[in-house]
Structure formats: C-alpha cells, structure tokens
Amino acid sequence: MVDDFAGRAGAAAPARHERDSDTPPALASETARDRAVDALRAFAVLGVVLGHWLVTAVVADSGTFRVTSPLKYLPHLAPVSWLLQTMAVFFFVGGRVAVESRGRARDRGAGHGRWAAARMTRLFRPIAPLLGVWSAAAVAMLAWGADPGSVYALVKLVWSPMWFLLVFAALTAATPLAARLHPAWPLAAVAVCDLVRFGLDGPPWIGWINLGTGWLVPYCLGVLWAGGRLDGPVTRWALLFGGAAATAGLVLWAGYPASMVGVPGAPVSNQAPPTLAAVTFGLAQCGAALVLSGPLRRLLRRPALWALVAAANLSAMTIFLWHQTAMIAVTVAVLPLAGRALPGLHAVPGDPAWVAARLAWLPVFAMALAGCLAAFHGRGRPGRTRLKAERRKGARAR
Template identity: 65%
Template sequence: MLPDIARPLRHAAARLEAATPAGRDRAVDALRAFAVLGVVLGHWLVTALVADGTSLHTVSPLHHMPFLTPISWLFQTLAVFFLVGGRVATLGLTRAQQNGTSYRSWLSARLSRLFRPVAALLLLWTITAVLLLIGADPATVHALVKLALSPLWFLLVYAALTAATPLLTHLNPLWPLAVVLHVDLLRFGQSAPSWIGWINLAAGWLVPYTLGAAWARDKLEGDRRAWSLLLGGTVGTTALIVWAGYPASMVGVPGAEVSNLNPPTLAAVTFGLAQCGLALLLRRPLRRALRRPVAWAAVALVNLFAMTVFLWHQTAMMATTATGLLAGHLPGLHTPPDHLGWIAARLAWLPLFTLALAVCWAAFHHLEQGPVRRDSRLAQEHRPSTPHDMALKVEA
C-alpha cells in the first residue's frame, strides 16, 4: 500500500526536478524554508495562551523555565531570512536592470507578493476582534490580536529594506553594526530614552540584509569569511551575555525587563552574524542534499507558500487553543508553562497546529500566488498546477 502512495509523489518530485533551472542555487531556497519554519516552530513552542478564568493571556515557558533558553537560539532565525532576502533582492534588481525593467515595476512585483495576503489577515482579524469585543474580555482580545498581527512588523521592515535595495547593495555591514553599537551604548550606558532603541529596528536587520547583498556580489565566497562570521558572532554574543548583562534569550519573554528582539539589541545582531556564518557554511552540504528530487520538492513547496505559512501560523495556533476550550483547560494548551510536562504536552499538540495551518493554507494560499493573467485564465481553469508551474513560481 505504501509504495502505491509514494510512487506518484516521487513522480511529481522528479518532474519538478526536471523543470528546475540548472543554475538555481537551491541552498538559498533551503535557507529561506529553514528560516520560515524556525519562526513558526519557535512561536508554537515558546508562546502559551493560558486560560485564567474567563480570559486568556500570553505566557512564555522561558519565563518559568529559563534553562530552556537554548530553544530560542534554535528557532530565532530572522537573520537568516534577511540574509537570503538581501541576496535575492540584489540579484533580482540586477536582472531587472539588465532586462530593462524599471525599478518601480520590479518593486511593485516584489511587494505585491508580500502584501497581497496581508489584506485577508487584516480583514479576518478586524471582524474577529469586533465580534470578540461584544462578549469577550478586552485583555483576551488584545492578546489574541497582538499575536495574530505580530508578524506584520517583520513585513514592514523587510518591505522598507527591499525598497531601499538600490541604496544598500554596496553598503558595508559594519556601518549599520556601528549604529546598533552606539544606540545600545546610549540606551544602556547613558540612560538615554528607551525609544532610541527603535532605531535598531532598521539598523539591526540591515546587517544581515547587507551581508546578503555582499553574497550576491560574490564577496562572501569561500569558507574563511563564513567562519569569521560564525566565530566572531558567537564570541561577541557570549561576551555580551556574560559580561554586559544582555538577556540570554534571543526572543522576547513577557515580563522581562529587556528583550533582545523588540527592539533588536547588539546581542541579537551578533547572534545573527553567527547564524549568517553558519548558513554560509551550510551552502555546499545543502546543495548536495537537494540534488534528491523529493528533498528539493519539499523545500520548493515551503518556499512557494512561505508567506501564507508565516502570516497564518499564529492564527492556526489560536484557533486550536480556542476550540480546545470547549473540552476544558487542556495540558500544554491552556495550562501555565511552568514544568517539563507542559513541554511534552505542547509537542503533542503540534500536529493539530499543523492541521489548522493546513486549513488556513487551503483558504488563503491562492492570494500569495496572485491573479491569473486574463489571457491564460481559461487554460488555468482546466489545467491543474504542475511541477513546472511550481518551479517557475517559487521566487528566485
């Protein structure tokens, strides 16, 4: 029975393999998929909606069990996403200029894929928030809406850096790194107003983005630079945590005095440098692994619907949590994350979170792919998507 099921999957993977351009750097797609899935799993594992009477509030297991902090090092993968984004945008802009495509057309095409799916998320949660305010506790509504819309800050920063790509392609990453350093010195060393830290929201993510641009210009070839980033970033992050008092967690922990992520601190940026170095070292092994058609098909599928997964994963978790309330306060879903048993119970819920995310994908993934051109709409209506279509649609 199993071979009969696996055969068409292997056949589809082989067709996708044949349709993929020979010069495509599959390691870039793998790193993007890793970054997206890291964010999803990170949120699902370190965010708990605890039922307290008639309300829900957000709690992190890292608050009660700080020894689990290394989990945040595995799943805070935003630097890798910005690294890949800088490379892809730089190469895309270069190709557009060579083909005579205007900057405006290039930018419009990139941003439309980012923001087209956002409209559905905003509409759904606007309606949901209004309905919840009729009978739910306002604190609960605030917690839910904040979780659902939290991915949008990332998109705004990413869109701003994408729009500024022509100005950033030759920017040395040391310049934004210096900005982050000085902002932290003012913020933590000179008691400057806390709002000054938000300068790092752009400067902090500029560092991996400009590294990606340097990668696109073949400035990061060879392992020596990658090892320098990995070792330098690791030593810098360790020193900041041990001797400068930065939090060890690389994600925000509710109730903590300082977050490394909101806004990004120097420790978050040095940690991102280490991640970028590791990502660059993994390029060759990933390219070898993705010669296997099935592995490449899985990576291509994640990339094809990366924005849908990213936008709706929090909603999927909250939908499962809300539905579970019908059965009472369930371990790992509504109970405080203050013991190891909670972790085991939460892991058991991940398949249901995935199922809920699949429902969201079925409802909204078409928004990510955009409208079918009018002259080919009839053909598309009578022809299912093929692996060749997938190869063309997955963003380079």
Template identity: 65%
Template sequence: MASLLALAHRIDGATPPDRDRALDGLRALAIAGVVLGHWLVTALVVTGHTVRAGSPLRAVPELAPVSWVFQTLAVFFLVGGLVNARRTGPYGAWVKARLTRLVRPVGALAAVWAVAAGAMFVSGAELETVRTLGKLVVSPLWFLLVFALLTAATPLVSRLHPVWPLAAVASADLVRYGLGGPSWLGWANVVAGWLVPYCLGLAWGRRGLPRGSTGWALLAGGGLAALGLVVWGGYPAAMVGVPGAPVSNLDPPTLAAVAFGLAQCGAAALLAGPLRRLLARPAAWAAVAVVNLSAMTVFLWHQTAMIAVTLAGLRLGGHLPGLHTVPDGLGWVAARLAWLPVFAAVLALCCLLFRVYERSPAQGPGRRMERR
C-alpha cells in the same frame, strides 16, 4: 507513494536549472525556526473567561538556549539580500512585484481577523482576550514592514558595508544602556539591526556565497560575541521576547541579537553547499519548494493556527495541559510538544485556503517554480 514520487519529479523538472536551491533551503529552515519557536515559547493561559499570553522562558529561564535555535530572523534578511541583489529589469516594476507579494497576503489576514475580532466582541469575549489574540497575530507583521522597507531601499543600500549599520546598533546600545541615554534610541536598531544581514546578503549576492574560513569566522565570532554580551554585558539570555522581562533582544533588536544574527549568517554560508547537494534529490526539493511557494502564508497564519486550536480546545472543555495551562515547567513543554502536530495540521489547512493570495494575478501555474 508512486504518485508522490511522480509529483516530486514533476516539481524537480519544472524548476529552472539556474535556480540556487540552497537559498530556498535556507528560507525553509528559517520559516521552520520561526514557526516552531513561536509555538514552543508562546502560551495562551486561560483564567476564568480571560485569555492571557505567557511564556515558559519566564518560568524556566534555563530553557533560554532553546531560543537560540529557533530565532532565525537574520537568515530571512540574509536570503532577502541574496535574492534582491540579483534583481533585473526596471526598478519600479521590480519593487512593485516584490511588495505586492507581501501586501496581498497581509490583506487577506487582516480581513479575516477583522471579522473574527468583531465576532468575538459580539459573543461577549473580554477586551483583554481580543487584545491578546490580536497582538499575537499582528506582532509578526513588524518583520514584513522592515523587510518591505529594506527591499524598497535596495538601490540605496546595495553598496553599504554591513559594518556601518553594525556600528549604529553598537552606538545606540552604548548610549541607552551604558550612558543612561533615552530608551527610544533603540528603535533605530529596528532598521539598522536587520540591515546588517540584509547588506551582507546583497554583498554575497554580487560575489557569491563565501566558503570555508569566512563562514567559520562569522559563526564563531558572532556566536562568541553574542555569548559574551549575555554573560558579561548584561543582555538577556533569550533571543526572543519574554513577557514581563525588562529588556528584550528583539523589541527592538540589541547588539547581542545582531551578533547572533552574524553567527547565523556564517552558519548559512557553511550550510549552502550541503543543502545544494541534498536538494538535488527530487523528493527533498519538492518538500522545500512547497514550503517556499507558501512561505508568506505559513509565516502569516501560523499564530492563527495555534489560536484556532486553543479556542477549539476551550469548546471541548478547556484547561488542557500545554494548551490552556500556565507554562510553569518542563511538564508544560512536554505537553506542548504533543500539540505541535495539531497546530501543523491546522496550518496546512490555512495554507490550502489562503495560499492563493500569495501569487500575483498574472502568475500562472506554469511559472510557479520561477519565483524566488
């Protein structure tokens, strides 16, 4: 215990005094939301020798409000905008450093999974099984692609008011849902939808996070708008994708998802002050700092950790509750909760093995806490 406290104090002392710890705290909360959300709503159902994806949200739609807690992607884009608004130095060097931090960890993941997919085929795994597992690993990468695009476009969108991409999302949804227009129009929302919190972060990064009324207005207004769109507008109640559902709020983002994202931005603004005070404590800050130093690794490898535990369970006999069984009720949810510590332990091992790819080659140990 004494050694852990000493380590926490060393991390605290190595942190630049002008670093806004609230941003790291918000990023850590967003990461935790995404990871726990995926682990709770993604099921790998084993039927014979085939693994298929499922979701408890399909069997128990009453659990949809849970997805509102764990769908935290808007906070990622908000924090990204807040950080990128403070960029310094030549644009070329800056954007290269930012994008390198995204590309290197993805390369490591792709290499490992290329070998894993080949090994599964050689061992006789069915094509559907390999496709299911591969899709779980690859599907979160869309977020990084959009984030990289918005990061590269920062100088172009730095003065763009969030109301314009919000209007674009509303127009696309009106045409495709209200007027019977082509569904492909929704793919414009992949950029426009996440541009809303990103532009909000850029604006707040220049002026400082708002306090009081603005945060409450976004939280209440965005939340009520999202709720109204679900109740009266016909949008899905789940803020995550549900296998087999005709409409998804995320694939591509809908107006309901963007309104919900604005509510999250309001909540983030309100949480910033309390987070700064909490993270002034060395122990709390050390935990958040460790998560942020491995943020990309956690995001990229959390599905692999779940898959690894699931496949290992098959070797031990298979069809374990909450791991291989159909997510058909609250019993499955209770069993899945018991597996979360095992997923977390395997994810920690992945971080130990692959976090090195998250650091740029020129970054030495003494500079780690300077990263945003």
C-alpha cells in the same frame, strides 16, 4: 499542486520524480536558482513557526485569555531560542534574492521604482484575507460578549509578527543603498545605539533605531553573498565563530539576555528592539548558513527533498501569516470541548510537563495550519493562471 508535496513525501520514487517535475520552472532550474537559498528560507520559516508555537502560551483564566511564555517561568530553556530565532536568516537570504532580482529587472529595462512596486505588491497583497478574517473575528467575539482584553491579546498575537514585513519592505526598497553599504557600518550604528541606551542611560526610544540598522546587517551580508564576496571558507567560519564568540561575551559579561526571543516581563529584550547581541547572533547564523549551503545543494539534488523545499517556499508567505491563527484556533476551540484548561494548551507554562504536553500539541497545530493553507494559499495573490501556464510550458520544454 506543489502544495501537496509535503503531504505525499512518503510516496514511491516515481511519484517523487513527478512532483519534482511539476515544480514551477522558477524553482526547478538549478542554473537559474540556488536551491540552498530556498532551503535556508524554508528553515527560517520553520524556525518562526516552531518558535512561536513553543514559546507562546495562551493561558485560559476565568473565562479570559492572556499571553505569556514558558521562558518566563523556565529561563534555563533560553538555549532553545537560539535554534528558533531565525529572523537573521530571512534577511540574509532576502538581501541576496533582492539584489539578484533587481539585476534581472534592470537587464529587462525595468527601473527601480517599478521593480520595488512589484516586490511590495507581492509582499503585502496576501495580508488582505488575514485582515478580513481577523476583523470579522474580533467584531464577532466582542458582539458575543468576549472580554475586550482577551480579544486584544489574541489579535495582537496574530499581528505582532507583521513588523517583519514592514522592515523587510523598507530594506527591499533600499536595496540600491544596501548594495553600496558595507555591513560594518550598520553594525557600528547598532553598537553606538546600545552604548547610548545602556551605557550612558540614554532615552529608551533610541533603541528602536536598531529595528532598521540591526536587520540591515544580515541584509547587506546577503548582498555581498550575491556578489560572491563571502565564498571563501575563512569568511564563512569567521562569521560563524566570531559572531558566536561576540554573542557569548555580550551575554556573559555585558548583561544582555540569554534568550534570543522576547520574554514577557523581562526588563530587556533582544528583539524589541534588536540589541547588539541579537545582531552578533545573526552574524553567527549567516556564517552557519554559508557553511551549510554546499551540503544543502548536494542534498537537494534528491527530488523528494527538493519537492518539500519547493512546497515550503511556494507556501512561505501563507505559513508566516496564518501559523498564529492555527494555534489560536486550536486553543480556543478545544477549551469548551474539554471543559477545563489542558496542559500544554491553556495552562500556565510553569514546569517541564507543560513543554512535553506542548510538543504533543504541535501535530494538531500543524493540521490546523494545513487547513489554513488549503483555504487561503494563493488568495489575494495574482498570477495563479500565469503560474499554471508556466508549469505547462516548462513541462513541454522538458
């Protein structure tokens, strides 16, 4: 199974080539698929996982749990969020993949409705097992007398990242519109919303318009990338340095938060809803992705590296859905065993020692996530038999 690639990355060279050849044809063909796109998606998944694991703290306090962040107590660590906030890369890659997928579907005679329905099914079907597990867990915890506030905090921690799927689904359905829309238009809409919200004391709800328009900017850039309109080096470096300069200016002189993730208790968040600073930061990330795409293609000619990227892509949805559950499972399970709040796990993240301890817990979170992958990868998703047949067909063709 391709899911086992990451765990056997250190095997001998023949085994690496075997794993590479076992990759499904949909991921194995260099002519049909740009491996840099898959590498960027894997990077985005890694950023989400590490971001949540590093900037989220479930604090145990007198038999209850509450969620906070080390960035609340250690604001000088805000630059860490610049590396871990990778949502713009998701939408950038998503725009390219969607427009290419829709083009192939159109060539086969499939209409937009049929194509969009298939994409929505693939996007939302894997949520069913998570919904079932956490519904049962919440009922069980409440039945055993758990504090309702603690149960709510844990359930919210799992479900809060699901906003991404809703926005991504809406933009996917609107791909024909995105294909005709220049990203400058949604960027201007974000700027206007922020001007009304912050500069003219407009109603706070107006900022939520940016939940659509803000992520439409990298999505539209992904559409342009698919059409070859971002291939020039000037465009790539202009996005990178222009976006970075604009973000720095907004943070230094316009009062936007330095953190690119939400911080509990902060008066303004760059993510809920997205601000102009978050969008310009996304422009810089898109530029960096374009600059790195060439070197990534060359690196991924190596079978072992490509096997890891393929494994991450084939498990991306499961990783995204279950990584918070893995962290919570370790946090809750260890507390009664330890008999006290442990640094980096249950304690208040108020000093650098907590950060060091949290880094030491990351391998344990990873093992718990591996257990979730083993239990839930592929569940709620059709086509496992078809995928195996596709692998065999690809092997016979070689």
